[in-house]
Amino acid sequence: MDKLKMQTPDLIDKNIEQIAMLFPNVITEIKDESGNPKKAVDFDLLKQALSKNLVEGDDERYRLDWQGKKASLLKANTPINKTLRPCREESVNFDTTQNLYIEGDNFEVLKILQESYLGKVKIIYIDPPYNTGNDFIYKDDFKKSREAYEEELGVEDEYGGKLFRNTDSNGRFHSDWLSMMYERLVVARDLLKDDGVIFISIDDNEVHNLRKICDEIFGEENFIANILWQKKTSPDARMNISAAHDHILLYGKQSFLNELNFLPIDEYRRRSFSNPDNDPRGDWASVDLTGQTGRAPKSQFYTITTPSGIKMPPPEGRCWALAEQTFKNLQGDNRIWFGKDGSNRPRLKKFLKESKGIRPWTWWSNKTVGHNQEGAQELKVLFDNQSIFDNPKPTRLLNRIIQLSTSTSNGDIILDFFSGSATTAHAVFFQNSSDNGNRKFILVQLPEELQAGSNDFKATSTAQNAGYKNIAEIGKERIRRAGQKILKELEKKDDQLDLGQEKIDPSKLDIGFRVYKVDSTNMKDVFYHPSKLKQDELDLVISNIKEDRSPEDLLTQVILDLGLELSLPIETRKILNNTVFIVQTNSLAACFDNNIDFQIVDTIAELKPLKVVFKDNSFKDDKDRINVEERFKRLSPETIVTVI
Numbered sequence: 001m002d003k004l005k006m007q008t009p010d011l012i013d014k015n016i017e018q019i020a021m022l023f024p025n026v027i028t029e030i031k032d033e034s035g036n037p038k039k040a041v042d043f044d045l046l047k048q049a050l051s052k053n054l055v056e057g058d059d060e061r062y063r064l065d066w067q068g069k070k071a072s073l074l075k076a077n078t079p080i081n082k083t084l085r086p087c088r089e090e091s092v093n094f095d096t097t098q099n100l101y102i103e104g105d106n107f108e109v110l111k112i113l114q115e116s117y118l119g120k121v122k123i124i125y126i127d128p129p130y131n132t133g134n135d136f137i138y139k140d141d142f143k144k145s146r147e148a149y150e151e152e153l154g155v156e157d158e159y160g161g162k163l164f165r166n167t168d169s170n171g172r173f174h175s176d177w178l179s180m181m182y183e184r185l186v187v188a189r190d191l192l193k194d195d196g197v198i199f200i201s202i203d204d205n206e207v208h209n210l211r212k213i214c215d216e217i218f219g220e221e222n223f224i225a226n227i228l229w230q231k232k233t234s235p236d237a238r239m240n241i242s243a244a245h246d247h248i249l250l251y252g253k254q255s256f257l258n259e260l261n262f263l264p265i266d267e268y269r270r271r272s273f274s275n276p277d278n279d280p281r282g283d284w285a286s287v288d289l290t291g292q293t294g295r296a297p298k299s300q301f302y303t304i305t306t307p308s309g310i311k312m313p314p315p316e317g318r319c320w321a322l323a324e325q326t327f328k329n330l331q332g333d334n335r336i337w338f339g340k341d342g343s344n345r346p347r348l349k350k351f352l353k354e355s356k357g358i359r360p361w362t363w364w365s366n367k368t369v370g371h372n373q374e375g376a377q378e379l380k381v382l383f384d385n386q387s388i389f390d391n392p393k394p395t396r397l398l399n400r401i402i403q404l405s406t407s408t409s410n411g412d413i414i415l416d417f418f419s420g421s422a423t424t425a426h427a428v429f430f431q432n433s434s435d436n437g438n439r440k441f442i443l444v445q446l447p448e449e450l451q452a453g454s455n456d457f458k459a460t461s462t463a464q465n466a467g468y469k470n471i472a473e474i475g476k477e478r479i480r481r482a483g484q485k486i487l488k489e490l491e492k493k494d495d496q497l498d499l500g501q502e503k504i505d506p507s508k509l510d511i512g513f514r515v516y517k518v519d520s521t522n523m524k525d526v527f528y529h530p531s532k533l534k535q536d537e538l539d540l541v542i543s544n545i546k547e548d549r550s551p552e553d554l555l556t557q558v559i560l561d562l563g564l565e566l567s568l569p570i571e572t573r574k575i576l577n578n579t580v581f582i583v584q585t586n587s588l589a590a591c592f593d594n595n596i597d598f599q600i601v602d603t604i605a606e607l608k609p610l611k612v613v614f615k616d617n618s619f620k621d622d623k624d625r626i627n628v629e630e631r632f633k634r635l636s637p638e639t640i641v642t643v644i
C-alpha cells in the first residue's frame with residue numbers, strides 16, 4: 001500500500017522532470033541524504049546543449065538583480081511541511097459553498113495550493129503593500145533574538161510569523177520588498193490557467209521594479225497593460241504635486257490566448273443612444289461615415305443623394321467609409337441617418353441592442369470604477385458607520401476587473417492573496433448577483449494583529465474598540481455582512497423587475513465561504529523520517545498523527561495531497577459506526593477511524609471510489625493491509641488504496 005507524502009510538492013523535482021523531457025541526456029543520478037538514488041541535472045552537459053545562447057557567470061546582462069534574489073527563487077521551489085485546517089465555526093454554509101477564505105502567510109498558502117489549483121485560476125488580483133516607507137513586510141526566516149527583533153520595530157502575528165516595518169533607512173529597503181513579491185509571484189504564476197490573467201495594484205514607489213520582475217516571471221510578451229486608476233477626486237493641498245492615480249499592472253499567463261471581454265455600456269454612454277425615427281429595433285447612436293483617402297479604393301468615391309434630393313460627394317480630402325453597394329444595402333435596411341429633415345451628411349445607425357459593449361482602455365476614471373473615498377465609505381456603511389480599515393479598494397474597481405476577465409458560467413476562480421478587508425469577495429458576490437454568474441473566490445489573508453497593521457492608527461483603534469483582533473477577522477466579517485446585504489438587494493430587485501429582465505434565484509447565490517487556517521502538518525516528524533526512529537521510542541509512537549488533529553483535518557490534508565480542489569462537496573456518512581468521508585461522489589473515500597472492520601472495507605469498495613485512504617495504524621499488521629488490498633482488487637479493482 002502506498003503512503004501519501006503529506007507535504008507540498010517539491011518544485012525542484014518538477015523542474016528537473018521538465019528539463020529531462022527536453023534534454024534527457026543531461027539527467028544524471030546522485031545519492032540523496034539517505035543514500036537513495038535521485039535525479040539531478042549535469043550542468044556541464046546542459047551548458048553544452050545550450051552553448052550558443054548561454055549567458056556565462058555574472059557577466060553584464062539586461063536584468064534586475066538585488067540582494068536575496070537567488071535565495072527567494074530557491075525558497076519558491078522548496079517544499080514545506082504545512083497544511084490547512086478547516087474551521088467550520090467561522091465559515092458560512094461550509095458544506096455547500098464553493099468559496100474559500102484562507103488565513104495565513106500567503107507564500108505558504110500558495111505552496112499548499114500548488115497541486116490542487118495548478119493551472120485552475122482564471123484571475124489573480126492582488127493589492128500588496130506598496131512599500132511606501134512605512135509598510136509591514138512579512139519575513140518567515142527571521143532568526144534574530146526577540147529583543148533585537150523588537151528593536152527593529154517588528155511585531156509577531158498570531159501564528160508566530162514576523163512582520164517588520166520596512167522603512168527607507170533599511171539598507172535592503174527595495175531588496176526585501178522585491179524578494180517578498182518575487183517568491184510569491186513565482187509560485188502564483190503556476191496557479192493561473194493558460195488563458196488566465198493577473199492584475200496587480202501598485203503605486204509609483206515600486207511600479208518600475210514590479211514591472212521588471214513581472215516581465216521576468218510572466219514574460220515581457222505577456223504584458224497586457226499598465227492601467228491607470230484615478231483613485232482621487234481632487235489634489236492633496238499639502239503636497240507639491242499629489243498622485244491622482246494608482247497603477248494596475250496586467251499580465252496574461254499566455255497573453256495571446258487571452259481576449260478580454262467588452263465592458264457593458266454604462267449609464268453615461270447610454271445617454272447618447274435615442275430613437276428619433278421610432279425605429280422598431282430600438283435606441284441607436286450614429287457614427288461618422290467618412291474615411292481617410294490614403295489607400296481607399298475607387299468604390300469609396302461616389303455621390304450620395306439625400307432623401308431631400310441633395311447630391312452629396314464625400315467632403316473635401318475624404319472618401320466614404322463604405323463601398324457604394326454596401327452603403328445602398330444599409331440604406332435599404334434603414335440603417336443610414338440623414339438628420340430629421342433628410343438633408344444632412346449621412347451617418348451610420350448603431351443599435352444599442354446589437355452592441356457588444358465597449359473596449360476597455362488604460363484610463364479608468366473614478367466616475368466609472370470608484371475612488372478611495374468610495375471604498376472607505378462602502379466599508380463604513382457595512383460596519384455600523386465605523387472606519388475600521390484604511391484604504392479598501394472600491395468594489396466597482398474589482399467589478400470592472402471581474403467583468404473584463406471572467407465569464408458568467410464557467411465557475412471561474414478569482415484569487416486574491418493580499419485580501420485585506422475582502423473587497424474582492426464582496427465584488428464577486430455582487431457580480432454573480434448581477435448576471436447570475438457562478439464565479440468563486442479564494443481569498444488569503446494573514447491574521448495580522450491590528451497593532452501591527454498596515455492600517456493607520458485611527459482605523460486600528462476603531463477596529464480594536466469594535467472587538468476585532470486581527471485583519472482576517474475584519475475580512476471574514478466583511479464577507480458575512482456583504483453576503484447578507486447583496487442577498488437582500490437581490491430579493492428587492494427581483495420584486496421590481498422590468499419586463500423581460502431575468503429573475504435571479506436568491507437561493508442559488510453562493511454567499512458562503514469555507515474558512516481554512518494554515519498550521520503545521522498533521523503528521524509527526526516520524527512520518528517523514530521513519531529511519532530516525534529509535535527502537536525504544538517505538539512504543540511512544542502509537543500513531544504517526546499529531547494528537548490534536550481531527551478526522552476533518554486529516555481529510556483536508558489528504559485532499560490537498562491528492563491534488564483535489566478544497567471546494568469539492570464532502571459527504572460524511574456513518575457506516576457501521578465508522579465515519580467515512582465521501583468527496584465529490586466517488587473521487588475519494590476516506591476513513592480515519594482506529595479500528596476498521598472488514599465489513600467497512602467491503603462497503604466502501606462497493607462505492608467504487610477512485611481513491612481510498614485509511615490510517616496506517618488502523619491495521620493490526622501487514623497481513624491486514626494485504627487483506628484490504630486484496631478485497632479492493634476483487635470488489636473495485638480501479639480504486640487506488642493508500643494510507644497516511
Ligand SMILES: C[S@@+](CC[C@H](N)C(=O)[O-])C[C@H]1O[C@@H](n2cnc3c(N)ncnc32)[C@H](O)[C@@H]1O
Pocket residue numbers: 104105106107127128129137138391392393394417418419420421422423424444445446448454471
Ligand atoms: C493593501 S492591503 C489590501 C487591501 C484590499 N485590497 C482591500 O480592498 O481591502 C494588503 C493586505 O495584505 C496583507 N498581507 C501582507 N502581507 C501578507 C502575507 N504575507 N500574507 C497574507 N496577507 C498579507 C496585509 O495584512 C493587508 O491586509
